Amino acid sequence: MKRLIVCLISALLLSSCLWEEPANDELEMYVERFLSYADAHGYNFRDEDHAVKVSFDDLDENKAGVCYMDTHHPIIIKFDSAYWRKISGNTNSDCLKENLVFHELGHGLLRRLHDNTVLDNGDWKSIMCGDELPDDRSSNINYRGMRRDYYIDELFDRHTEAPKWSYYVPDFSDQPFQRIYHPDLMSETSPFVSGSTSSFTTACGAEGFSITNTSSSDGLYAFNFTDFDTSEDFLLEMTLSSTAKEYGIVVGQCNPKSGNYNGHYVYLDTDRHCFIGELSCSFPFIDLYNSDISTSVNKVGIRRHADTLFYYINDQYFYLNDLNGLPQGGGYVCLSMAKRSKTVIRDFVIRHDSPTRRAGTCTIEELPCPPLRKSPYDR
Numbered sequence: 001m002k003r004l005i006v007c008l009i010s011a012l013l014l015s016s017c018l019w020e021e022p023a024n025d026e027l028e029m030y031v032e033r034f035l036s037y038a039d040a041h042g043y044n045f046r047d048e049d050h051a052v053k054v055s056f057d058d059l060d061e062n063k064a065g066v067c068y069m070d071t072h073h074p075i076i077i078k079f080d081s082a083y084w085r086k087i088s089g090n091t092n093s094d095c096l097k098e099n100l101v102f103h104e105l106g107h108g109l110l111r112r113l114h115d116n117t118v119l120d121n122g123d124w125k126s127i128m129c130g131d132e133l134p135d136d137r138s139s140n141i142n143y144r145g146m147r148r149d150y151y152i153d154e155l156f157d158r159h160t161e162a163p164k165w166s167y168y169v170p171d172f173s174d175q176p177f178q179r180i181y182h183p184d185l186m187s188e189t190s191p192f193v194s195g196s197t198s199s200f201t202t203a204c205g206a207e208g209f210s211i212t213n214t215s216s217s218d219g220l221y222a223f224n225f226t227d228f229d230t231s232e233d234f235l236l237e238m239t240l241s242s243t244a245k246e247y248g249i250v251v252g253q254c255n256p257k258s259g260n261y262n263g264h265y266v267y268l269d270t271d272r273h274c275f276i277g278e279l280s281c282s283f284p285f286i287d288l289y290n291s292d293i294s295t296s297v298n299k300v301g302i303r304r305h306a307d308t309l310f311y312y313i314n315d316q317y318f319y320l321n322d323l324n325g326l327p328q329g330g331g332y333v334c335l336s337m338a339k340r341s342k343t344v345i346r347d348f349v350i351r352h353d354s355p356t357r358r359a360g361t362c363t364i365e366e367l368p369c370p371p372l373r374k375s376p377y378d379r
């Protein structure tokens with residue numbers, strides 16, 4: 001009986017946590033943060049004329065936030081409780097929450113409308129993007145690391161100069177890397193040792209090495225290397241084709257014993273969208289449209305240089321991103337595959353600035369597949 005009571009109490013506690021509205025105090029904290037930036041940018045919104053009332057609600061039509069700015073005093077801003085819960089507890093929670101609250105206050109206090117201008121590298125010019133977006137892109141904003149300061153400046157001054165990271169094109173020609181891993185993917189013998197899972201099959205053939213996800217759910221297949229150290233500079237290149245609409249590569253760190261893994265990813269789809277993000281974060285950082293993406297075969301490159309990752313499609317550089325603590329050591333490369341799809345690896349090269357370095361042997365294992373889809377929310 002005692003155990004039953006404990007179970008009932010636990011169940012009640014659990015359900016009350018699940019359904020509890022997020023705390024308004026947290027919203028107030030982000031509003032105060034906005035007001036501090038406003039002070040620093042020469043605005044004064046701390047009087048009664050600029051009163052703002054923020055709260056949570058269940059918003060319709062996948063809205064993450066909404067601002068009633070014209071007919072209300074004080075200005076009323078509501079945030080969707082379900083969205084807030086969804087973005088809580090992840091690595092980039094603070095960035096996403098700040099971004100959303102600042103966007104709504106951008107409408108309410110700065111009187112800004114949506115601005116869907118795109119910077120040279122495909123990033124949005126402003127966190128005020130919204131509504132119908134070009135090329136059917138989602139409104140995810142890479143609002144972190146080196147980008148955050150620019151977006152805050154732009155919010156308060158829309159004439160802020162385009163930041164250097166938006167037009168910088170790296171040149172690594174004076175830093176040639178040497179191949180440290182380049183398996184024969186057409187060999188009769190698999191160059192990889194398969195793990196124990198039964199949800200995928202592999203084969204070598206004239207086109208390359210293929211993996212088929214035979215299960216009814218999406219899969220993440222890790223190539224675990226004994227000696228590929230992701231804390232050092234490297235260049236990873238994979239040439240791929242897939243029967244699925246969407247597929248991707250993850251590079252990072254894995255501890256198979258503890259099941260802990262994280263890493264940065266690039267996803268491509270046949271509509272020429274490219275999603276870039278990190279596994280422990282909610283949603284991709286950015287949804288780019290890239291006309292260099294082929295609908296058949298693509299060569300994807302990810303280069304680590306110091307604390308930055310550089311991304312390439314078919315040998316064309318297109319994006320850079322802060323590592324922000326990319327995992328050290330124990331390197332893996334993953335293929336992300338939709339259910340019942342087949343991906344062919346036509347080439348697989350890892351390069352390093354030390355030719356004596358080796359990536360070591362490689363085993364394939366299946367990892368739990370995290371949700372990587374783009375955010376369906378608007379604001």
Ligand SMILES: [Zn+2]
Nearest residue numbers: 107114130379
């Ligand atoms: Zn908006």
